Amino acid sequence: QVQLVESGGGLVQAGGSLRLSCAASGRTDNIYHRGWFRQAPGKEREFVAACTWSGSNTYYADFVKGRFIISRDNAKNTVYLQMNSLKPEDTGVYYCASRRAPRSLSSVSPGTYDYWGQGTQVTVSP
Helix, strand or coil, X not given: CEEEEEECCEEEECCCCEEEEEEEEECHHHCCXXXXXXXXXXXXXXXXEEXXXXXXXXXXXXXXXCCEEEEEEHHHCEEEEEECCCCHHHCEEEEEEEECCCCCCCCCCHHHCCEECCCEEEEEEC
């Protein structure tokens, strides 16, 4: 089992920045990819960004390209999501996830991820 704990959410004005963190513990040796998803009220959970365990490869949803950066610290078993130029439509609960299977990074269905954090709220005011 893998446990994921997110932190770093909050309230920010449009144009501002936040950095989310996701710490992993447990059987982290079998993690292949780590990703971030988000879910707005009344909407389905959607993919935001993902990276390989090494962090050498990344993949982003089109709506965050150029604004968000996913990175990781191997020593801390932590993945980060740096969010810049935030917009009100970025509001939602952000979830960290990981998966064991060696799929393509572009495989973004939430169902392909095995472990999930509890989520952290991000609210962007106009």
